[in-house]
Amino acid sequence: MDNNIIQLSQVNKIYGTQIKTQVLFDIDLGIKKNSFNGIIGASGSGKSTLLNIIGTLDKPTNGQVMINGVRSDQMKKDELAKLRNETIGFIFQFHYLLPEFTAFENVLMPHFIKGQKVDKKMDARAHEIMSLVGLEKVKNNLAGNMSGGQQQRTAIARALINNPSVILADEPTGNLDSETTEVIYDLLRDVNKQFGTTFIIITHDRRIAEKTDRIIEIKDGRIFNDFTRR
Protein backbone atom coordinates (compact mmCIF):
# COMPACT_ATOMS: atom_id res chain seq x y z
CA MET A 1 0.00 0.00 0.00
CA ASP A 2 2.72 2.45 0.99
CA ASN A 3 4.50 2.32 -2.28
CA ASN A 4 1.27 3.02 -4.20
CA ILE A 5 1.49 6.41 -5.84
CA ILE A 6 -2.18 6.26 -6.77
CA GLN A 7 -4.93 4.68 -4.74
CA LEU A 8 -8.61 4.57 -5.72
CA SER A 9 -11.14 3.17 -3.29
CA GLN A 10 -14.80 2.54 -4.02
CA VAL A 11 -14.84 4.99 -6.92
CA ASN A 12 -18.19 5.39 -8.69
CA LYS A 13 -18.99 7.62 -11.59
CA ILE A 14 -22.54 8.43 -12.56
CA TYR A 15 -23.22 10.79 -15.46
CA GLY A 16 -26.33 12.87 -15.82
CA THR A 17 -28.81 14.17 -13.30
CA GLN A 18 -32.13 13.22 -14.84
CA ILE A 19 -31.20 10.14 -16.81
CA LYS A 20 -28.44 8.61 -14.76
CA THR A 21 -25.81 6.43 -16.39
CA GLN A 22 -23.39 4.74 -14.09
CA VAL A 23 -20.07 4.31 -15.87
CA LEU A 24 -17.77 3.15 -13.06
CA PHE A 25 -18.74 0.74 -10.28
CA ASP A 26 -16.89 0.53 -6.96
CA ILE A 27 -13.40 0.67 -8.41
CA ASP A 28 -10.58 -0.23 -6.03
CA LEU A 29 -7.23 0.23 -7.68
CA GLY A 30 -3.70 0.85 -6.46
CA ILE A 31 -0.86 1.81 -8.77
CA LYS A 32 2.71 1.16 -7.67
CA LYS A 33 5.40 3.78 -7.90
CA ASN A 34 7.68 3.46 -10.94
CA SER A 35 5.41 0.91 -12.58
CA PHE A 36 4.34 0.71 -16.23
CA ASN A 37 0.63 -0.09 -16.50
CA GLY A 38 -1.74 -0.75 -19.34
CA ILE A 39 -5.52 -0.40 -19.31
CA ILE A 40 -7.50 -2.29 -21.91
CA GLY A 41 -11.19 -2.83 -22.51
CA ALA A 42 -13.95 -2.48 -25.02
CA SER A 43 -15.06 0.85 -26.36
CA GLY A 44 -17.39 2.54 -23.90
CA SER A 45 -16.26 0.40 -20.99
CA GLY A 46 -15.11 3.43 -18.98
CA LYS A 47 -11.34 3.53 -19.52
CA SER A 48 -11.08 7.23 -20.33
CA THR A 49 -13.44 8.09 -17.52
CA LEU A 50 -11.22 6.23 -15.10
CA LEU A 51 -8.05 7.85 -16.39
CA ASN A 52 -9.58 11.34 -16.25
CA ILE A 53 -10.58 10.77 -12.65
CA ILE A 54 -7.05 9.63 -11.81
CA GLY A 55 -5.74 12.71 -13.58
CA THR A 56 -8.08 15.01 -11.56
CA LEU A 57 -9.65 16.31 -14.76
CA ASP A 58 -12.90 14.69 -13.66
CA LYS A 59 -14.34 14.04 -10.21
CA PRO A 60 -15.72 10.73 -8.95
CA THR A 61 -19.39 10.77 -7.97
CA ASN A 62 -18.27 9.08 -4.80
CA GLY A 63 -15.24 7.23 -3.49
CA GLN A 64 -11.71 8.33 -2.73
CA VAL A 65 -8.81 9.23 -4.98
CA MET A 66 -5.35 9.54 -3.41
CA ILE A 67 -2.35 10.82 -5.30
CA ASN A 68 1.02 10.88 -3.54
CA GLY A 69 -0.81 10.33 -0.27
CA VAL A 70 -3.22 13.28 -0.58
CA ARG A 71 -6.92 13.13 -1.43
CA SER A 72 -7.42 14.83 -4.74
CA ASP A 73 -11.20 14.42 -4.79
CA GLN A 74 -11.47 17.00 -2.01
CA MET A 75 -9.07 19.59 -3.38
CA LYS A 76 -10.01 23.05 -4.62
CA LYS A 77 -9.71 23.97 -8.31
CA ASP A 78 -6.50 25.95 -7.91
CA GLU A 79 -4.84 23.23 -5.83
CA LEU A 80 -5.76 20.69 -8.49
CA ALA A 81 -4.26 22.90 -11.19
CA LYS A 82 -0.98 23.01 -9.28
CA LEU A 83 -1.08 19.27 -8.63
CA ARG A 84 -1.61 18.56 -12.31
CA ASN A 85 1.15 20.92 -13.32
CA GLU A 86 3.74 19.48 -10.99
CA THR A 87 3.00 15.78 -10.63
CA ILE A 88 1.02 14.63 -13.64
CA GLY A 89 1.88 14.57 -17.32
CA PHE A 90 -0.87 13.95 -19.87
CA ILE A 91 -0.67 12.41 -23.30
CA PHE A 92 -4.04 12.34 -25.02
CA GLN A 93 -5.24 10.37 -27.96
CA PHE A 94 -5.30 13.54 -30.00
CA HIS A 95 -2.24 15.62 -29.46
CA TYR A 96 -3.80 18.77 -28.07
CA LEU A 97 -0.91 21.09 -28.73
CA LEU A 98 -1.33 24.86 -28.78
CA PRO A 99 -1.28 25.71 -32.48
CA GLU A 100 -0.17 29.29 -31.81
CA PHE A 101 3.12 28.12 -30.32
CA THR A 102 6.12 26.30 -31.72
CA ALA A 103 6.91 22.71 -30.81
CA PHE A 104 9.66 23.91 -28.50
CA GLU A 105 7.35 26.40 -26.74
CA ASN A 106 4.67 23.73 -26.39
CA VAL A 107 7.16 21.43 -24.73
CA LEU A 108 8.18 24.15 -22.29
CA MET A 109 4.60 25.26 -21.54
CA PRO A 110 4.17 23.20 -18.33
CA HIS A 111 7.43 24.72 -17.11
CA PHE A 112 6.17 28.25 -17.86
CA ILE A 113 2.94 27.43 -16.07
CA LYS A 114 4.99 26.42 -13.05
CA GLY A 115 6.01 30.07 -13.09
CA GLN A 116 9.64 29.55 -13.78
CA LYS A 117 12.15 31.07 -16.15
CA VAL A 118 14.01 29.07 -18.73
CA ASP A 119 17.61 29.11 -17.58
CA LYS A 120 20.52 27.41 -19.33
CA LYS A 121 19.90 24.15 -17.54
CA MET A 122 16.23 24.11 -18.46
CA ASP A 123 16.96 25.02 -22.03
CA ALA A 124 19.42 22.16 -22.23
CA ARG A 125 16.86 19.81 -20.70
CA ALA A 126 14.20 20.82 -23.19
CA HIS A 127 16.60 20.21 -26.06
CA GLU A 128 17.61 16.89 -24.61
CA ILE A 129 14.01 15.73 -24.28
CA MET A 130 13.23 16.89 -27.78
CA SER A 131 16.13 15.01 -29.25
CA LEU A 132 15.10 12.01 -27.16
CA VAL A 133 11.78 11.98 -29.01
CA GLY A 134 13.53 12.87 -32.27
CA LEU A 135 12.22 16.37 -32.77
CA GLU A 136 15.44 18.36 -32.99
CA LYS A 137 14.81 19.28 -36.60
CA VAL A 138 11.25 20.57 -36.22
CA LYS A 139 11.45 22.19 -32.82
CA ASN A 140 10.79 25.67 -34.21
CA ASN A 141 7.81 24.63 -36.31
CA LEU A 142 4.42 25.86 -35.27
CA ALA A 143 2.50 22.98 -33.73
CA GLY A 144 0.19 22.79 -36.73
CA ASN A 145 3.04 22.48 -39.22
CA MET A 146 4.14 19.02 -38.18
CA SER A 147 3.10 15.50 -39.03
CA GLY A 148 0.74 13.62 -36.74
CA GLY A 149 3.56 11.52 -35.35
CA GLN A 150 5.71 14.55 -34.71
CA GLN A 151 2.83 16.25 -32.92
CA GLN A 152 2.28 13.18 -30.77
CA ARG A 153 5.97 13.08 -29.89
CA THR A 154 5.84 16.77 -29.02
CA ALA A 155 2.97 15.99 -26.65
CA ILE A 156 5.09 13.27 -25.08
CA ALA A 157 8.03 15.63 -24.64
CA ARG A 158 5.65 18.13 -23.06
CA ALA A 159 4.40 15.49 -20.62
CA LEU A 160 7.98 14.82 -19.59
CA ILE A 161 9.28 18.36 -19.15
CA ASN A 162 8.28 18.96 -15.52
CA ASN A 163 9.60 15.54 -14.57
CA PRO A 164 6.19 14.42 -13.26
CA SER A 165 5.82 11.38 -11.04
CA VAL A 166 2.92 10.07 -13.13
CA ILE A 167 2.23 10.12 -16.84
CA LEU A 168 -1.30 9.30 -17.96
CA ALA A 169 -1.71 8.40 -21.60
CA ASP A 170 -5.03 7.78 -23.37
CA GLU A 171 -4.38 5.82 -26.55
CA PRO A 172 -1.25 7.83 -27.25
CA THR A 173 -0.62 6.01 -30.50
CA GLY A 174 -4.20 5.51 -31.55
CA ASN A 175 -3.79 7.38 -34.80
CA LEU A 176 -0.23 6.40 -35.68
CA ASP A 177 1.10 3.65 -37.91
CA SER A 178 2.43 0.50 -36.27
CA GLU A 179 6.08 1.33 -36.82
CA THR A 180 5.80 4.74 -35.16
CA THR A 181 3.70 3.17 -32.42
CA GLU A 182 6.53 0.78 -31.71
CA VAL A 183 9.07 3.61 -31.54
CA ILE A 184 6.91 5.62 -29.18
CA TYR A 185 6.32 2.72 -26.80
CA ASP A 186 10.01 2.00 -26.65
CA LEU A 187 10.48 5.65 -25.85
CA LEU A 188 7.95 5.61 -23.03
CA ARG A 189 9.55 2.50 -21.60
CA ASP A 190 12.93 4.20 -21.71
CA VAL A 191 11.59 7.16 -19.80
CA ASN A 192 10.02 4.81 -17.28
CA LYS A 193 13.33 3.04 -16.71
CA GLN A 194 15.50 6.13 -16.80
CA PHE A 195 13.43 8.52 -14.66
CA GLY A 196 11.29 6.09 -12.70
CA THR A 197 8.14 7.77 -13.98
CA THR A 198 4.92 5.86 -13.30
CA PHE A 199 2.89 5.22 -16.47
CA ILE A 200 -0.78 4.40 -16.93
CA ILE A 201 -1.56 3.84 -20.59
CA ILE A 202 -4.89 3.09 -22.20
CA THR A 203 -4.50 1.07 -25.37
CA HIS A 204 -6.55 -0.99 -27.75
CA ASP A 205 -3.48 -2.71 -29.03
CA ARG A 206 -2.96 -6.07 -27.36
CA ARG A 207 0.60 -6.34 -28.65
CA ILE A 208 1.43 -3.08 -26.89
CA ALA A 209 -0.40 -4.09 -23.76
CA GLU A 210 1.72 -7.14 -23.58
CA LYS A 211 4.81 -5.00 -23.14
CA THR A 212 3.54 -3.52 -19.89
CA ASP A 213 4.24 -4.72 -16.34
CA ARG A 214 0.59 -4.95 -15.51
CA ILE A 215 -2.60 -5.16 -17.56
CA ILE A 216 -5.85 -3.94 -16.08
CA GLU A 217 -8.91 -4.90 -18.07
CA ILE A 218 -12.09 -2.90 -17.65
CA LYS A 219 -15.46 -4.31 -18.58
CA ASP A 220 -18.73 -2.43 -18.16
CA GLY A 221 -17.24 -0.11 -15.59
CA ARG A 222 -15.65 -2.78 -13.41
CA ILE A 223 -12.17 -4.23 -13.17
CA PHE A 224 -12.61 -7.50 -14.98
CA ASN A 225 -9.06 -8.71 -15.03
CA ASP A 226 -5.85 -7.53 -13.36
CA PHE A 227 -2.70 -9.25 -14.44
CA THR A 228 0.78 -8.43 -13.19
CA ARG A 229 3.82 -9.81 -14.94
CA ARG A 230 6.66 -11.05 -12.82
Place this chain on the structure above:
Amino acid sequence: MKLAFRIALRFLTSSKGQTVLIALGIAIGISVQIFIGSLIQGLQISLLDATIGNASHITINADEKNAPINDYTSIRATVTSNHSEIKNISPTLTRGAFIKVGDDVEQIVYRGFELIEADKIYKFSDALVEGTQLPEDNEILIGVDIAKDFDIRIGDTVEIITPEGDIYENKVVGTFDLKVSSINKSWVIGSLTTAQMLFGFTSDQVSAIEMQIDVPFDADVLSERMQKESGIDDILFNNWKADNEQLLSGLSGQSTSSYMIQVFVVISVVLGIASVLAITVLQKSRQIGILKAMGINDRLSSQIFLLQGLILGILGGIFGIILGLGLLWSFTKFALNPDGTPVVPIYINLSFIGLSGLIAVVASTVASIIPAIKSKKLSPIEVIKNG
Protein backbone atom coordinates in the same frame (compact mmCIF):
# COMPACT_ATOMS: atom_id res chain seq x y z
CA MET B 1 0.95 37.55 -15.32
CA LYS B 2 3.95 37.35 -17.61
CA LEU B 3 2.77 34.03 -19.02
CA ALA B 4 -0.76 35.37 -19.39
CA PHE B 5 0.62 38.33 -21.34
CA ARG B 6 2.72 36.07 -23.50
CA ILE B 7 -0.22 33.82 -24.33
CA ALA B 8 -2.55 36.79 -24.90
CA LEU B 9 -0.07 38.36 -27.27
CA ARG B 10 0.43 35.10 -29.13
CA PHE B 11 -3.31 34.57 -29.49
CA LEU B 12 -3.59 38.04 -30.97
CA THR B 13 -0.62 37.79 -33.32
CA SER B 14 -1.59 34.34 -34.55
CA SER B 15 -4.87 35.65 -35.91
CA LYS B 16 -3.66 38.97 -37.22
CA GLY B 17 -6.59 39.68 -39.51
CA GLN B 18 -9.09 39.38 -36.70
CA THR B 19 -6.93 41.41 -34.32
CA VAL B 20 -6.57 44.22 -36.84
CA LEU B 21 -10.30 44.16 -37.46
CA ILE B 22 -11.20 44.48 -33.78
CA ALA B 23 -8.59 47.18 -33.21
CA LEU B 24 -9.92 49.00 -36.25
CA GLY B 25 -13.44 48.80 -34.83
CA ILE B 26 -12.27 50.42 -31.61
CA ALA B 27 -10.21 52.92 -33.58
CA ILE B 28 -13.11 54.05 -35.73
CA GLY B 29 -15.33 54.54 -32.70
CA ILE B 30 -12.68 56.50 -30.84
CA SER B 31 -11.77 58.58 -33.87
CA VAL B 32 -15.41 59.56 -34.34
CA GLN B 33 -15.54 60.48 -30.68
CA ILE B 34 -12.37 62.57 -30.95
CA PHE B 35 -13.61 64.19 -34.15
CA ILE B 36 -17.01 65.16 -32.80
CA GLY B 37 -15.62 66.30 -29.47
CA SER B 38 -12.88 68.43 -31.02
CA LEU B 39 -15.25 69.87 -33.60
CA ILE B 40 -17.73 70.99 -30.98
CA GLN B 41 -14.99 72.34 -28.76
CA GLY B 42 -13.50 74.24 -31.70
CA LEU B 43 -16.91 75.58 -32.61
CA GLN B 44 -17.57 76.78 -29.08
CA ILE B 45 -14.16 78.30 -28.66
CA SER B 46 -14.42 80.26 -31.89
CA LEU B 47 -17.92 81.37 -31.00
CA LEU B 48 -16.81 82.50 -27.56
CA ASP B 49 -13.75 84.15 -29.02
CA ALA B 50 -15.97 86.11 -31.34
CA THR B 51 -18.15 87.11 -28.41
CA ILE B 52 -15.64 87.90 -25.71
CA GLY B 53 -12.20 87.65 -27.30
CA ASN B 54 -12.12 91.38 -27.93
CA ALA B 55 -14.53 92.55 -25.30
CA SER B 56 -14.65 93.26 -21.63
CA HIS B 57 -15.22 90.27 -19.33
CA ILE B 58 -15.88 92.29 -16.20
CA THR B 59 -16.92 95.94 -16.38
CA ILE B 60 -17.10 98.36 -13.50
CA ASN B 61 -19.90 100.91 -13.96
CA ALA B 62 -21.42 103.56 -11.78
CA ASP B 63 -24.67 102.36 -10.27
CA GLU B 64 -26.51 105.30 -11.79
CA LYS B 65 -26.76 105.71 -15.54
CA ASN B 66 -24.35 108.28 -17.03
CA ALA B 67 -22.87 109.05 -13.61
CA PRO B 68 -19.07 109.05 -13.48
CA ILE B 69 -16.85 106.73 -11.48
CA ASN B 70 -14.76 108.91 -9.22
CA ASP B 71 -11.14 108.29 -8.30
CA TYR B 72 -10.86 105.53 -10.85
CA THR B 73 -7.07 105.20 -10.50
CA SER B 74 -7.34 104.00 -6.93
CA ILE B 75 -10.18 101.59 -7.78
CA ARG B 76 -8.08 100.20 -10.58
CA ALA B 77 -5.02 99.94 -8.36
CA THR B 78 -6.93 98.05 -5.67
CA VAL B 79 -8.56 95.59 -8.07
CA THR B 80 -5.30 94.96 -9.91
CA SER B 81 -3.30 94.31 -6.78
CA ASN B 82 -5.96 91.98 -5.36
CA HIS B 83 -6.45 89.88 -8.48
CA SER B 84 -3.64 88.40 -10.49
CA GLU B 85 -6.31 86.78 -12.72
CA ILE B 86 -6.73 90.12 -14.48
CA LYS B 87 -5.08 90.00 -17.87
CA ASN B 88 -5.89 93.47 -19.15
CA ILE B 89 -7.56 96.43 -17.52
CA SER B 90 -8.51 99.68 -19.13
CA PRO B 91 -10.59 102.70 -18.06
CA THR B 92 -12.98 104.20 -20.56
CA LEU B 93 -15.21 107.19 -20.91
CA THR B 94 -18.10 106.32 -23.21
CA ARG B 95 -20.84 108.76 -24.12
CA GLY B 96 -23.38 109.14 -26.84
CA ALA B 97 -22.65 112.16 -29.08
CA PHE B 98 -23.11 113.42 -32.64
CA ILE B 99 -20.77 113.76 -35.50
CA LYS B 100 -21.25 116.59 -37.99
CA VAL B 101 -19.80 116.48 -41.47
CA GLY B 102 -20.92 119.31 -43.69
CA ASP B 103 -24.67 119.48 -43.17
CA ASP B 104 -25.06 115.87 -42.08
CA VAL B 105 -25.37 114.98 -38.42
CA GLU B 106 -25.24 111.40 -37.19
CA GLN B 107 -25.50 109.86 -33.76
CA ILE B 108 -22.33 108.10 -32.60
CA VAL B 109 -20.78 106.51 -29.51
CA TYR B 110 -17.70 108.40 -28.43
CA ARG B 111 -15.25 106.12 -26.62
CA GLY B 112 -12.28 107.64 -24.85
CA PHE B 113 -9.59 105.18 -23.84
CA GLU B 114 -6.14 104.94 -22.39
CA LEU B 115 -5.27 103.61 -25.78
CA ILE B 116 -2.19 101.56 -24.94
CA GLU B 117 -4.24 99.57 -22.42
CA ALA B 118 -7.46 99.42 -24.42
CA ASP B 119 -5.58 98.18 -27.45
CA LYS B 120 -4.80 94.99 -25.52
CA ILE B 121 -8.53 94.31 -25.18
CA TYR B 122 -9.91 95.58 -28.48
CA LYS B 123 -6.87 95.12 -30.76
CA PHE B 124 -7.50 98.42 -32.54
CA SER B 125 -4.03 98.36 -34.10
CA ASP B 126 -4.84 95.07 -35.81
CA ALA B 127 -8.21 96.37 -36.94
CA LEU B 128 -6.90 99.49 -38.61
CA VAL B 129 -7.94 99.68 -42.26
CA GLU B 130 -6.48 103.08 -42.99
CA GLY B 131 -3.90 104.89 -40.92
CA THR B 132 -1.16 103.34 -38.86
CA GLN B 133 -1.28 104.94 -35.45
CA LEU B 134 -3.58 105.20 -32.47
CA PRO B 135 -5.05 108.67 -31.85
CA GLU B 136 -3.30 111.30 -29.74
CA ASP B 137 -5.25 114.08 -27.99
CA ASN B 138 -7.90 115.68 -30.23
CA GLU B 139 -7.51 112.87 -32.75
CA ILE B 140 -9.96 110.06 -33.44
CA LEU B 141 -10.40 106.73 -35.20
CA ILE B 142 -13.73 106.09 -36.84
CA GLY B 143 -15.45 102.92 -37.98
CA VAL B 144 -15.17 102.01 -41.67
CA ASP B 145 -18.92 102.30 -42.11
CA ILE B 146 -19.05 105.88 -40.78
CA ALA B 147 -16.11 106.74 -43.02
CA LYS B 148 -17.94 105.34 -46.01
CA ASP B 149 -21.31 106.93 -45.19
CA PHE B 150 -19.83 110.39 -44.82
CA ASP B 151 -16.97 109.96 -47.25
CA ILE B 152 -14.46 110.88 -44.56
CA ARG B 153 -10.72 110.59 -45.38
CA ILE B 154 -7.72 110.38 -43.13
CA GLY B 155 -6.58 113.88 -42.20
CA ASP B 156 -10.14 115.29 -42.39
CA THR B 157 -11.41 117.27 -39.44
CA VAL B 158 -14.89 116.48 -38.13
CA GLU B 159 -17.06 118.19 -35.55
CA ILE B 160 -18.18 116.32 -32.45
CA ILE B 161 -21.31 117.69 -30.78
CA THR B 162 -21.81 116.67 -27.12
CA PRO B 163 -25.26 116.07 -25.61
CA GLU B 164 -24.77 119.38 -23.81
CA GLY B 165 -24.43 121.08 -27.20
CA ASP B 166 -20.72 121.85 -27.06
CA ILE B 167 -18.87 121.48 -30.35
CA TYR B 168 -15.26 120.33 -30.69
CA GLU B 169 -13.12 119.62 -33.69
CA ASN B 170 -11.27 116.30 -33.91
CA LYS B 171 -8.92 115.09 -36.61
CA VAL B 172 -9.48 111.66 -38.15
CA VAL B 173 -6.21 109.66 -38.13
CA GLY B 174 -7.53 106.25 -39.11
CA THR B 175 -10.44 103.92 -39.77
CA PHE B 176 -11.01 100.52 -38.21
CA ASP B 177 -12.98 97.38 -38.96
CA LEU B 178 -13.87 95.45 -35.79
CA LYS B 179 -15.99 92.95 -37.78
CA VAL B 180 -19.24 94.00 -36.10
CA SER B 181 -21.27 96.33 -38.24
CA SER B 182 -23.03 98.11 -35.35
CA ILE B 183 -19.59 99.01 -33.98
CA ASN B 184 -18.23 100.01 -37.36
CA LYS B 185 -21.27 102.27 -37.79
CA SER B 186 -21.18 103.96 -34.41
CA TRP B 187 -17.86 103.94 -32.58
CA VAL B 188 -15.59 106.93 -32.55
CA ILE B 189 -12.40 106.30 -30.63
CA GLY B 190 -10.31 108.97 -28.99
CA SER B 191 -7.99 109.42 -26.05
CA LEU B 192 -9.31 109.41 -22.50
CA THR B 193 -8.10 112.93 -21.82
CA THR B 194 -9.88 114.31 -24.88
CA ALA B 195 -13.09 112.54 -23.87
CA GLN B 196 -12.83 113.90 -20.32
CA MET B 197 -12.45 117.39 -21.73
CA LEU B 198 -15.34 116.90 -24.22
CA PHE B 199 -17.85 115.60 -21.70
CA GLY B 200 -16.83 117.73 -18.73
CA PHE B 201 -15.26 114.94 -16.66
CA THR B 202 -12.33 115.65 -14.35
CA SER B 203 -9.08 113.81 -15.00
CA ASP B 204 -9.99 111.44 -12.18
CA GLN B 205 -13.39 110.42 -13.57
CA VAL B 206 -14.34 107.77 -16.12
CA SER B 207 -17.60 106.07 -17.04
CA ALA B 208 -16.35 102.49 -16.77
CA ILE B 209 -13.35 100.30 -16.11
CA GLU B 210 -13.13 97.26 -18.37
CA MET B 211 -11.06 94.16 -17.82
CA GLN B 212 -10.23 90.79 -19.30
CA ILE B 213 -9.39 87.87 -17.07
CA ASP B 214 -7.46 84.64 -17.59
CA VAL B 215 -10.47 82.33 -17.47
CA PRO B 216 -13.47 84.15 -18.99
CA PHE B 217 -15.85 81.55 -17.53
CA ASP B 218 -14.93 82.64 -14.01
CA ALA B 219 -16.22 86.14 -14.72
CA ASP B 220 -19.45 85.76 -12.74
CA VAL B 221 -17.81 84.41 -9.61
CA LEU B 222 -14.91 86.81 -9.81
CA SER B 223 -17.05 89.87 -10.39
CA GLU B 224 -19.15 89.00 -7.39
CA ARG B 225 -16.05 88.61 -5.26
CA MET B 226 -14.68 91.94 -6.50
CA GLN B 227 -17.96 93.64 -5.70
CA LYS B 228 -17.82 92.38 -2.11
CA GLU B 229 -14.21 93.36 -1.68
CA SER B 230 -14.55 96.85 -3.15
CA GLY B 231 -16.55 98.30 -0.31
CA ILE B 232 -17.68 101.13 -2.57
CA ASP B 233 -21.45 101.00 -2.94
CA ASP B 234 -21.99 103.31 -5.90
CA ILE B 235 -20.08 101.14 -8.38
CA LEU B 236 -21.25 97.89 -9.94
CA PHE B 237 -19.19 94.96 -11.22
CA ASN B 238 -20.93 93.49 -14.27
CA ASN B 239 -19.80 90.39 -16.12
CA TRP B 240 -20.22 89.17 -19.69
CA LYS B 241 -22.03 85.99 -18.67
CA ALA B 242 -24.95 87.89 -17.24
CA ASP B 243 -25.30 89.69 -20.57
CA ASN B 244 -25.04 86.54 -22.71
CA GLU B 245 -27.29 84.02 -21.02
CA GLN B 246 -28.83 82.82 -24.26
CA LEU B 247 -25.48 82.16 -25.85
CA LEU B 248 -24.34 80.29 -22.78
CA SER B 249 -27.41 78.10 -22.56
CA GLY B 250 -27.04 77.38 -26.29
CA LEU B 251 -23.45 76.34 -25.72
CA SER B 252 -24.28 74.11 -22.80
CA GLY B 253 -27.08 72.46 -24.77
CA GLN B 254 -24.63 71.82 -27.56
CA SER B 255 -22.09 70.36 -25.14
CA THR B 256 -24.69 68.05 -23.68
CA SER B 257 -25.71 66.68 -27.05
CA SER B 258 -22.06 66.28 -27.99
CA TYR B 259 -21.46 64.29 -24.79
CA MET B 260 -24.50 62.16 -25.54
CA ILE B 261 -23.18 61.32 -28.99
CA GLN B 262 -19.78 60.52 -27.55
CA VAL B 263 -21.23 58.32 -24.82
CA PHE B 264 -23.30 56.34 -27.32
CA VAL B 265 -20.34 55.91 -29.63
CA VAL B 266 -18.33 54.54 -26.72
CA ILE B 267 -21.17 52.25 -25.63
CA SER B 268 -21.49 50.79 -29.11
CA VAL B 269 -17.73 50.25 -29.19
CA VAL B 270 -17.88 48.41 -25.86
CA LEU B 271 -20.77 46.22 -27.01
CA GLY B 272 -18.98 45.46 -30.27
CA ILE B 273 -15.74 44.47 -28.58
CA ALA B 274 -17.52 42.49 -25.91
CA SER B 275 -19.34 40.38 -28.45
CA VAL B 276 -16.25 39.79 -30.57
CA LEU B 277 -14.14 38.91 -27.54
CA ALA B 278 -16.87 36.56 -26.37
CA ILE B 279 -16.46 34.73 -29.65
CA THR B 280 -12.71 34.52 -29.23
CA VAL B 281 -13.26 32.60 -25.99
CA LEU B 282 -15.17 30.03 -28.00
CA GLN B 283 -12.41 29.99 -30.61
CA LYS B 284 -9.78 29.48 -27.96
CA SER B 285 -11.71 27.17 -25.67
CA ARG B 286 -9.68 24.22 -26.89
CA GLN B 287 -6.44 25.98 -26.00
CA ILE B 288 -7.76 27.09 -22.64
CA GLY B 289 -8.84 23.53 -21.90
CA ILE B 290 -5.40 22.20 -22.78
CA LEU B 291 -3.72 24.86 -20.66
CA LYS B 292 -6.00 24.06 -17.75
CA ALA B 293 -5.23 20.35 -18.05
CA MET B 294 -1.57 21.33 -17.84
CA GLY B 295 -2.26 23.30 -14.72
CA ILE B 296 -3.08 26.96 -15.35
CA ASN B 297 -5.48 28.24 -12.73
CA ASP B 298 -8.67 30.21 -13.37
CA ARG B 299 -7.01 33.52 -12.56
CA LEU B 300 -4.44 33.06 -15.26
CA SER B 301 -7.02 31.96 -17.80
CA SER B 302 -9.11 35.07 -17.19
CA GLN B 303 -6.02 37.28 -17.26
CA ILE B 304 -5.34 36.00 -20.77
CA PHE B 305 -8.63 37.51 -21.95
CA LEU B 306 -8.38 40.70 -19.91
CA LEU B 307 -4.92 41.28 -21.34
CA GLN B 308 -6.19 40.66 -24.86
CA GLY B 309 -8.80 43.33 -24.19
CA LEU B 310 -6.14 45.66 -22.81
CA ILE B 311 -3.80 45.16 -25.75
CA LEU B 312 -6.64 45.62 -28.25
CA GLY B 313 -7.69 48.76 -26.38
CA ILE B 314 -4.17 50.20 -26.55
CA LEU B 315 -3.88 49.36 -30.24
CA GLY B 316 -7.35 50.71 -30.96
CA GLY B 317 -6.69 53.81 -28.90
CA ILE B 318 -3.48 54.60 -30.78
CA PHE B 319 -5.05 53.93 -34.19
CA GLY B 320 -8.12 55.88 -33.12
CA ILE B 321 -6.12 58.94 -32.11
CA ILE B 322 -4.18 58.87 -35.37
CA LEU B 323 -7.37 58.41 -37.36
CA GLY B 324 -9.21 61.11 -35.38
CA LEU B 325 -6.40 63.60 -35.91
CA GLY B 326 -6.39 62.66 -39.60
CA LEU B 327 -10.12 63.33 -39.81
CA LEU B 328 -9.71 66.69 -38.12
CA TRP B 329 -6.81 67.57 -40.38
CA SER B 330 -8.73 66.70 -43.53
CA PHE B 331 -11.70 68.66 -42.23
CA THR B 332 -9.55 71.78 -41.92
CA LYS B 333 -8.23 71.13 -45.43
CA PHE B 334 -11.47 70.39 -47.25
CA ALA B 335 -14.30 72.10 -45.37
CA LEU B 336 -13.39 75.67 -46.23
CA ASN B 337 -15.05 79.08 -46.36
CA PRO B 338 -14.93 80.88 -49.70
CA ASP B 339 -11.89 82.82 -48.41
CA GLY B 340 -9.97 79.60 -47.75
CA THR B 341 -10.18 79.61 -43.97
CA PRO B 342 -11.61 76.48 -42.31
CA VAL B 343 -15.36 76.55 -41.62
CA VAL B 344 -14.68 75.64 -38.03
CA PRO B 345 -11.22 76.28 -36.62
CA ILE B 346 -10.26 72.98 -35.03
CA TYR B 347 -9.14 73.04 -31.48
CA ILE B 348 -6.71 70.27 -30.52
CA ASN B 349 -7.17 69.62 -26.84
CA LEU B 350 -4.44 67.19 -25.85
CA SER B 351 -5.98 66.19 -22.56
CA PHE B 352 -9.30 65.47 -24.30
CA ILE B 353 -7.54 63.32 -26.87
CA GLY B 354 -5.55 61.60 -24.14
CA LEU B 355 -8.82 60.94 -22.33
CA SER B 356 -10.33 59.42 -25.47
CA GLY B 357 -7.35 57.10 -25.77
CA LEU B 358 -7.80 56.15 -22.15
CA ILE B 359 -11.51 55.50 -22.75
CA ALA B 360 -10.55 53.10 -25.55
CA VAL B 361 -8.27 51.18 -23.21
CA VAL B 362 -10.70 51.09 -20.30
CA ALA B 363 -13.72 50.28 -22.49
CA SER B 364 -12.00 47.42 -24.21
CA THR B 365 -10.68 46.01 -20.95
CA VAL B 366 -14.14 46.25 -19.41
CA ALA B 367 -15.57 44.55 -22.50
CA SER B 368 -13.20 41.64 -21.92
CA ILE B 369 -14.53 40.97 -18.44
CA ILE B 370 -17.36 38.79 -19.75
CA PRO B 371 -15.08 36.53 -21.82
CA ALA B 372 -12.66 36.45 -18.88
CA ILE B 373 -15.42 35.15 -16.63
CA LYS B 374 -16.52 32.69 -19.29
CA SER B 375 -13.01 31.32 -19.57
CA LYS B 376 -13.06 30.58 -15.84
CA LYS B 377 -16.01 28.28 -16.33
CA LEU B 378 -14.34 26.26 -19.08
CA SER B 379 -13.42 22.86 -17.80
CA PRO B 380 -10.60 20.90 -19.42
CA ILE B 381 -12.62 17.69 -19.45
CA GLU B 382 -15.06 19.13 -22.00
CA VAL B 383 -12.21 19.83 -24.37
CA ILE B 384 -10.48 16.50 -23.81
CA LYS B 385 -13.72 14.62 -24.45
CA ASN B 386 -15.06 16.53 -27.38
CA GLY B 387 -11.80 17.14 -29.19
